[in-house]
Amino acid sequence: MVSYDAYESITVDVADGVATIEFHRPEVYNALSTEVYLDLSRALSEIQLNRDIDVVVLTGEGEDAFSSGADIEQYAGPAEEHDPREKDRQRMAFEEVYKRIYEIHPVTIAKINGYCVGGGLVLASFCDLRVAVDDAKFGVPTTDIGQIPGGGSTYRMVQLVGEPKTKEIVYTAGLIDAAEAHDIGLVNRVVPREDLDDEVDGIVDAIQDTGRGAVKASKQAINHSANAPDLETAHEHESEIWWEQFATEERRRLVDEFNEG
Template identity: 40%
Template sequence: MWKFINVTHNHEESLYWIELNRPEAYNAFSDEMMDEIKAALMEAERKKDVRAVIFSGKGKVFASGADIKELKEMSPLEALFPRMQPLYEFIYQYPKPTIAAIDGYALGGGMELAAACDLRIATERSKFGLPESKLGVIPGAGGTQRLVKLIGEAKVKELVYLGDMINGAEAKHIGFINFVVGEAELIDRVVEIAQKVTEKAPMALRFAKQCIQRQADIPQEVGMLLENLSQAYLFSTKDKTEGVTAFIEKRKAIFNGE
């Protein structure tokens, strides 16, 4: 049984919450925290009734990035084989929908964690930034790659070169954040959006995610073939039959992920 200290996790109906729990360190990512996040995600993947995973941060910070104390001691070899980058790729490729519920600062690895999620909901007081250049390093968990696909090369260069922060409203304006809400509304809005997601056919969302995320890396004709093959498979599922039948019968579909 895994011992969780640096994160808390909670399974409520179809939702699985993972809360970063190092408020005394502004929810900076230690090696132990990253191990616990991976363990929590694997647990959520095994639970068939979990339809979406939500990330949040304890206290007034979503996540402040890498633990500077650990970063100071990191060798060039360790930097060549980082732990955060493969963890975020695991989150990006995760088969179930992921949602970042962001209140407060999401800096460096915190912004990159949000970028690895499928949907991002932030409060008006949230702050985002990539300040790594102030430490003599660069974003190393998708900030120069995945984030470019989300908000464009020019904006990423601005964030990296200047090291300035942007607020929730600007983050939404540039297409990074899906929804911006007041602090008091965050949890209710996250649950509302997550429940909408969980009402959809799980296999359809899983295949759609793969098609969407692959489109930038493969020729369009290959992407169209992937889309066609995914659709053909979905036509063989019980959920497709249920969805079409429910529509004809004018009732709400009940999907079982089969």
Template identity: 35%
Template structure:
């Protein structure tokens, strides 16, 4: 994936966005998921706008690092917005032809491939697909109030690619399986102890700490940083093939009654009942 080197006005792009905020200052691009009313859950438009911002930061030679965060103090991102998910995937555009209705694979590939470190500034809940986003970022700084965890098996979903195989590279097989099988929540300090987070700071210091880390990266040789990122990615590059198979199977799984039970229970705020699918 290559892009031409251009420099754009972040403000111009920001004026065209509805779900994401984008700004560029002092060699740092800051991308904010701006849907705090739904705990920064993403819909199809959100994912598309995130890709636009990341690719602009990629193309801009003046940018040396990217910060990804969520608006407000409650959530970094809580994954796909269940209110926009139907039997054929998100926004009704899923199925075999349209995948799951989200360009989530493209977003994951872009975050991994952009030749500039991406720092996740986790300001609250990083759950489900939001947890996967922070995992695949190069570095993570978390507010003391942040909470991490998976939810897929509770709502009839999964990310059996970077969300699992790469997570296991980060925290180890046993812990990764625990995170996915049990769907429990972990504090910022617990996440740091398992190697999932680089640094924990008070909520009010989160953005300053993230910008300080990004500024240190911007001072470094851009070619050296790019080649280091490529080298780090090489060891887990084969996971992308697993992700493609997983997303294809997920598109089919979303058409089943089993997946629908998870979604409906969440929307109806009732206990989920998967027992009948074991018969």
């Protein structure tokens, strides 16, 4: 296992093509401060340069929370006490992290081990896959502090669960349990806590047992299609990626193996 350079609020360990990022603020339920986002930005930049990494797993330290969201102390006080330029830089840093998680070449998996709310849920929503323990709780309680969801979350949540459910979750500022999160398509799988590690490891193994380049290319195509304005645009981009992957040695090798088997 290789550990990337020391960070202030996260750890990054890489082994066998998997980068595991863990938030280390259990005393505040792994709240996402500006420092966490800066650490994440640097870590994701380093991972993006390593083409041997197939999967990134994000999780929180302990058993209480994946992340409780933004560090609310940063938003206290009247607006005139906050430097708008600093707030804008902070907002852009947050949005850049979400964008990188969504676009980075490895598959990203949110390993949700407890509360996943506010900014924590926003971060998880930009991952490719979400696996949660059966006692996890989810919500976007921003209206409770007189704010609206940010970071592109209003768009992303509508993509995942639809407009009516997004409005219900945001307007009521309540929490939903893991079973409901699974039912509405917010998470991919829900498992007992003792099975979380094995479940995520099984998904990682399944990904790495396929054509690794094909998975990365599929991610590009799916992400583009999810945000394309129409079918024709999506099809054109998909066709380009299809031919690029068709020309790879990986495709030739795997087809030969399949035919020989």
